[in-house]
Each structure stands twice: as C-alpha cells, then as structure tokens.
Amino acid sequence: MRYALIGAAGYIAPRHMRAIKETDGQLVSAFDPNDSVGIIDSHFPDARFFTEFERFDRHIDKLNRRGDAINFVSVCSPNYLHDAHCRFGLRSGADVICEKPMVLNPWNVDGLCEMEEVTGRRIYSILQLRLHPAIISLKKKIEQDADKIHDVDLSYITSRGRWYQVSWKGDVHKSGGVATNIGVHFYDMLGFLFGKCLRNVVHLRNEHHAGGYLEFKRARVRWFLSVDSRDLPESVQGKLSTYRSITVDGREIEFSGGFTDLHTESYRSILSGEGFGLDQVRPSIEIVSQIRDISLAPKSEDAHFLSRRYL
Known part of the structure; x- marks a missing residue:
C-alpha cells in the first residue's frame, strides 16, 4: 500500500510511520509546515517531503495522473484541520486513516459521510483502545451480565508543560479543549464497553482540567481529566x-x-477490512461536543473525587 502523510512533524506521526512500515506499506509523500521531520529517516528516507500544502497537493495529483496513485492518506495534523485533510484525501481518490478526534463536531461527521458517498472512498479513525487486550477482555465480562449497571471511575492525568497552552492544543477552537484533545478515545472506549450514552453532565471545565458524569446504557461513570502534573498521585510524582x-x-x-503497538494493530485491522469508520466515531464526537458547550452543573455527589478540589 502506498501512503501520503499529513502532519509529519507532530507528536503522533512517528507511530503512523512505524505502523505503515510494520504493515509492509510505503510512505511516498509527507507534508508539514514545520520541517523538523528527521524522524522520517528512521522509516522512509526516500519519501518526498513538502512544507507547502499547494506543492504537496500538486505532487499527489501528478502521482494520480501518471498511474502511481496513493492508496491511503494518513492524517496527523492539528485537530481542527482533520476535517479538511480528510476531505483532501477523499478527493484525491484515497482512503483516509485519521487520528482522533476525527473532527470536533457531529455536523462535521455528517459532511464527511456525504463526501464518502460522493467519492466512494472510506475514512477510518484510530480508536486504539478498542484493540487493547485488557479492554477486549473487560468487554467480554460485561457482556456476560448484560442487565447489570456498572459503577465506573475514570482518571487520566497526562502532564504538559507551559508550551501546551501556547500551542494550538491550548486553543479550544483548534483542539476542542482538554476533554476532546486527551479524552476522546476514553469516551469512545466507554461507549464501546457500556453502550449508548444517555446522560452527560459536566462539573469542571477549564484550560487544564475537565470532569463530569456520564450515564451509559450499562454504566454510571465519574470522570476526570487533567494536563496538570500537580494532579498526579503522590505514588508516581517525580x-x-x-x-x-x-x-x-x-x-x-x-x-x-500495551499502547505503543496499537497503531500498528489499527492499521492491520483497516487493511483487513475491519477498521472503525464514521458510524463508530460519531458517539464519542457527540459526547465531546456536548462537554464543550453545555452549562456546568452544580457540585454534586456525582462529581469525580478529583474534580471536587476545583469546584
């Protein structure tokens, strides 16, 4: 399979390059306005690289017209650009593999569905937690007692320095905010495990934290997300x-x-025809869009214990 990659200088791009290589693919062309992309040499030193999208677009078009078309466009760009770059991939006659979150709002999913119908190509998302052995095992246990309503507490703290708020990730209009940027795959995981989301309550939402309560068909979930190292438990501090x-x-x-190999497993799944498409993506996008926009709820017993210190 022949690939083009958009967002080659980003944090997540090396996992995609590794996945392409480990599934016997070829990275033909890559684009990023930032030229700090020496990582390409570790995987595909012969790949063409562009810092101007117009020249990258022209190159992909030339490949198509001479019979060397790209099979997949891998999208690793900032969140707010995923929609446009997915559309570019479809218009180029390729299928698309897009990092999470695929888009920021549910209506963007609608637009991409229309583009799939027009072009006849597909968009797949990296929802790697669905492939994690521990999550698959848990899903099997949950399905054995389908009528039980489970009580769940989810905490995710991933330290980010001062650069985070200066970058596009600190801009809610570009990243979607903390819950979208670092949490969307967890909401997808929860829906994968416990079914449809029935209720969405947000207690905490600022530039460093988010917390709330979700009710799924088979679970009550208290959740807390943070990019502040001070929230790390004492047992792991330092x-x-x-x-x-x-x-x-x-x-x-x-x-x-078990996280580092899951991008490769995601690519293998897509290549075998079992990737996660727009229908699987929509529920988690609906959740993060609501978290971003709904009014904050008053402090209650449903709030996650780590959220309460900020309420």
Missing part, C-alpha cells in the same frame, strides 16, 4: 508523567501498558 486509572465496580482495570 517518576511518571502520565497516570491512567479506571475502576469498574471498585475493581481496578490495568491498561497502562
């Missing part, structure tokens, strides 16, 4: 920069490891 915890009915589910 040792780790990231802390993930999910408890189901008081039992801790260990899924801290």
